[in-house]
Amino acid sequence: MKITAVEAVPFAIPYTKPLAFASGEVRTADHVLVRIHTDDGLTGTAEAPPRPYTYGETQESIVAVIGKVFAPQLLGLTALDREAVHAVLERTVGNPTAKAALDMALWDILGQAAGMPVSGLLGGYTDRMRVGHMVGFAPAAEMVAEAERIRDTYGITTFKVKVGRVPYAQDVAACRALREALGPGVELYIDGNRGWTASDAARVLAETADLGLLFAEELCPADDVLGRRRLVAGSPLPFIADESATRPAEVTRELLGGSATAISIKTARTGFTGSQRVLHLCEGLGTEVVMGNQIDGQIGTLCSVAFGAAHRSSSRYAGELSNFLDMADDLLAEPLTIESGTLHVREGAGLGIDIDPGKLARYRQDR
Ligand code: MUC
Ligand code: MG
Structure with missing residues (x-):
């Protein structure tokens, strides 16, 4: 379960009905798909939603902090090293949704490896x-x-x-x-x-x-x-x-x-x-x-x-x-x-997140 690659893929899907609230408004779900790959062929998946009005993160900042800061620090650790992973992530302040998505993707890997649902x-x-x-x-x-x-x-x-x-x-x-x-x-x-x-x-x-x-x-x-x-x-x-x-x-x-x-x-x-x-x-x-x-x-x-x-x-x-x-x-x-x-809760091993490749190709923002 050694981490071999970490992906942060920006994607954008419009809202049919924007949501407005006192601190902001959303019209497009401009989120980041986070995937962690391991040497035994497992992929853990989660998403990070940028909420600049709440945490200061943007889609670009999430992609950058995962790609430039977190991914290099996580390579070589395993999905079981959760405390070590957190110690590494906590060296960087802030960036809560980027860190959370990485944590949940690791749990997804653990569930898949154990053949059990994360819940x-x-x-x-x-x-x-x-x-x-x-x-x-x-x-x-x-x-x-x-x-x-x-x-x-x-x-x-x-x-x-x-x-x-x-x-x-x-x-x-x-x-x-x-x-x-x-x-x-x-x-x-x-x-x-x-x-x-x-x-x-x-x-x-x-x-x-x-x-x-x-x-x-x-x-x-x-x-x-x-x-x-x-x-x-x-x-x-x-x-x-x-x-x-x-x-x-x-x-x-x-x-x-x-x-x-x-x-x-x-x-x-x-x-x-x-x-x-x-x-x-x-x-x-x-x-x-x-x-x-x-x-x-x-x-x-x-x-x-x-x-x-x-x-x-x-x-x-x-x-x-x-x-x-x-x-x-x-x-x-x-x-x-x-x-x-x-x-x-979705049944099966891990979190049960099965990404549609056609939809990802359509909505991703980096190609
Ligand atoms: C909520 O409960 O506040 C709106 C801003 C935010 O950070 O989360 C949403 C919902
Ligand atoms: Mg609230």
């Missing part, structure tokens, strides 16, 4: 997750129409509503319209991507108190340290840290400092190894987790569900596993399907 190797708690769908910025009536379409087509009954617009009244109105249209049986929570001040966020929590929201996520920046603590202390809802707590040390800091009371785990930024560290830390601290979405394509979504389903605490709530529905196409030979609001 089973990680924990094997269940083989599926309930799916939550993210509703991006739009006029309230369009947000309602989208949620109804997703509910009616895929059986999804959990929605994360993107908020954080200024003035905030439009988001309060959208949440109210969603609750009225979807009824009390549907789970709704809000994610502000740091768009509001702590005091506006507190006003929103007061004005939506009757809507039965499940969580509030990143309503204001964690860097507004005291305001955020005051907001979280007074919040009637679990307050999820997403982009403010991406590494175990940040998770510890935000939770112990009172700036969050729940954590979003995204395999796209912490891979499987780092996500397990975050998960176990949260379990030790008695903190709930939600499987978040880095606006993943189908490859990233397969990774997320493999991890989420593997553990009891990461499969408790609906995972954010449906952003790929807004993409015009994908690279998988066999597309993912969401039925009755549920996504299954």
